[in-house]
Every structure is written in structure tokens, then in C-alpha cells.
Amino acid sequence: MIATTPPYYAVIFSSRRNDADQDYAATAEAMVRLATLQAGFLGLESVRDADGSGITVSYWESEAAIANWRRNAEHTQARQLGRAQWYAALSVRVARVDRAYGTDLDPPA
Amino acid sequence: MIATTPPYYAVIFSSRRNDADQDYAATAEAMVRLATLQAGFLGLESVRDADGSGITVSYWESEAAIANWRRNAEHTQARQLGRAQWYAALSVRVARVDRAYGTDLDPPA
Numbered sequence: 687m688i689a690t691t692p693p694y695y696a697v698i699f700s701s702r703r704n705d706a707d708q709d710y711a712a713t714a715e716a717m718v719r720l721a722t723l724q725a726g727f728l729g730l731e732s733v734r735d736a737d738g739s740g741i742t743v744s745y746w747e748s749e750a751a752i753a754n755w756r757r758n759a760e761h762t763q764a765r766q767l768g769r770a771q772w773y774a775a776l777s778v779r780v781a782r783v784d785r786a787y788g789t790d791l792d793p794p795a
Numbered sequence: 796m797i798a799t800t801p802p803y804y805a806v807i808f809s810s811r812r813n814d815a816d817q818d819y820a821a822t823a824e825a826m827v828r829l830a831t832l833q834a835g836f837l838g839l840e841s842v843r844d845a846d847g848s849g850i851t852v853s854y855w856e857s858e859a860a861i862a863n864w865r866r867n868a869e870h871t872q873a874r875q876l877g878r879a880q881w882y883a884a885l886s887v888r889v890a891r892v893d894r895a896y897g898t899d900l901d902p903p904a
Contacts, residue, residue, distance in 0.1 A: 696890050698805065698852055700840050700897075731809050733842045733850045741842045741850040743807055769898075777897035781805050781890035788809075788886035789878075 692783045694728060695746045701768075701776040703738035710772050717764050724758070726751025738774075745783070752780060801892045803837060804855045810877075810885040812847035819881050826873050833867070835860025847883075854892070861889060 703710070721727055726747035734740035746752045755761060769776070812819070830836055835856040843849035855861045864870060877885070 692888075696805075696807065696888065698807065698892075700852070731848075731850060733844050733848050735842050735844055739840075739842050741840060741852060743809070743850060743852075773898075775898045777895065779801075779805065779892045780894040781892040783807075783888045783890040785889040786886065789882075789884050 690728060690747065692786050694783050695749055695752055696781045696783050697744045697746070697752060698779040698781060699740075699742045699744075699776065700779075701740050701742075702774045703734070703740065703772060704774045706771050708771065709767075713764050713767065717761060720758070720760060721755065724751065724755050726754070749780070799837065799856065801895050803892050804858055804861055805890045805892050806853045806855070806861060807888040807890060808849075808851045808853075808885065809888075810849050810851075811883045812843070812849065812881060813883045815880050817880065818876075822873050822876065826870060829867070829869060830864060833860065833864050835863070858889070 718730060718732070721730060721744060728745040728747060730742065730744045732740070732742040746755070827839060827841070830839060830853060837854040837856060839851065839853045841849070841851040855864070
């Protein structure tokens with residue numbers, strides 16, 4: 687849950703899946719579980735449509751928390767598998783959230 | 796296409812649709828078309844899953860461009876309809892993109 691107010695940080699991960707399903711779902715679920723255990727993790731929103739396009743946004747207290755998560759060994763291995771096997775295309779953007787409003791500011795953690 | 800390099804700006808719009816379909820698809824498509832015509836628009840990525848959860852991220856050259864789009868009359872009306880009719884929940888976050896990497900840094904404009 688995002689109990690904090692901006693500024694905080696977001697990692698915007700956009701991807702298109704290919705047809706290789708080997709271990710994808712299990713690894714994706716494991717990475718979500720692992721992310722929630724990291725220091726500085728605030729929340730995560732993730733959507734993938736039937737065509738295989740997906741956007742996952744994770745929210746973090748600090749850039750240091752993002753850097754630590756990036757260095758996590760299991761996460762690093764999963765990223766390598768993703769680039770090699772599961773994604774036809776992907777982009778990652780790191781952003782500082784300056785303003786937040788709406789009815790649903792607590793993404794499921 | 797995002798031909799520019801960071802810093803630029805992102806509007807992260809997360810929502811859950813309800814079952815009211817009246818004019819939703821036409822309005823959503825019209826808003827995407829209209830956004831692409833705005834000064835400072837860089838690109839847009841949008842995904843909605845079968846359960847009605849969606850994330851749309853639009854990218855902009857400046858905070859001023861975002862403010863102008865927010866003031867656009869048709870967009871303002873569409874947002875009001877969205878809050879009243881189409882969305883069970885929504886959040887909007889405005890963020891400054893500081894770093895971008897990956898294989899797919901040009902979202903379809």
C-alpha cells in the first residue's frame with residue numbers, strides 16, 4: 687500500500703510477450719512476491735492483455751531501493767531469462783512521482 | 796515516437812472499469828487520437844486486461860504540456876464522464892522520467 691505521499695519513485699516496465707511460455711508465469715509470480723519483500727517497496731500495478739502487451743509499474747520509496755532490487759540475484763537472473771526467452775520487446779523507465787491523485791492510490795502490495 | 800532522451804514526463808493512469816459500456820470505447824479512442832495532436836505529446840502505451848484493469852502511460856516533453864492537455868475541454872469532459880460512469884477506481888500519477896532503457900523505447904504515438 688502506498689501510505690506515503692509524493693515524491694516517491696516508479697519503475698514503468700512495458701513489454702510484449704512472445705509465445706515462449708516455459709516457466710514464465712511461475713517466474714513472474716515469484717518476482718512479484720520477491721519485490722514485495724524488498725526494503726522500500728511501496729506497491730505494484732500490473733496488467734497484461736490477451737495480445738501479450740503488458741505494463742507493470744512498481745513503486746518505491748527511493749532510487750536506492752530501486753537500485754537494490756535491480757541488484758537482487760534472483761531478479762537479475764529473471765531479467766536475463768526475460769530478455770532471452772519471454773519478451774519480444776521491452777522498455778524500462780525510472781521516474782520520480784511528483785503528484786498523485788484519484789480514487790485508488792493504494793495499489794495492491 | 797519518443798525520439799527525445801530523458802528527462803521527460805509521464806502520466807500513469809491506472810483504472811478499473813465497471814460494466815457501463817455506454818460510449819466508453821469511442822471516447823477512449825477519441826482521447827488517444829486527441830492526445831497525439833497535443834503539443835509536447837511524445838507517445839502512449841495502454842493495456843487493459845479481460846478483468847477490466849488498465850494502465851495507460853502517456854509521455855510528454857514538459858509539465859506544461861501535461862497541464863495544457865489537462866485543460867483541454869474535450870479531455871476535461873471525458874474525464875468527468877469517466878469518473879461518473881466508466882471507472883470503479885482510478886489513479887493518476889505525474890512523474891518525471893529520469894532514465895529509460897530497453898529494446899522498445901518508442902511507444903506507438
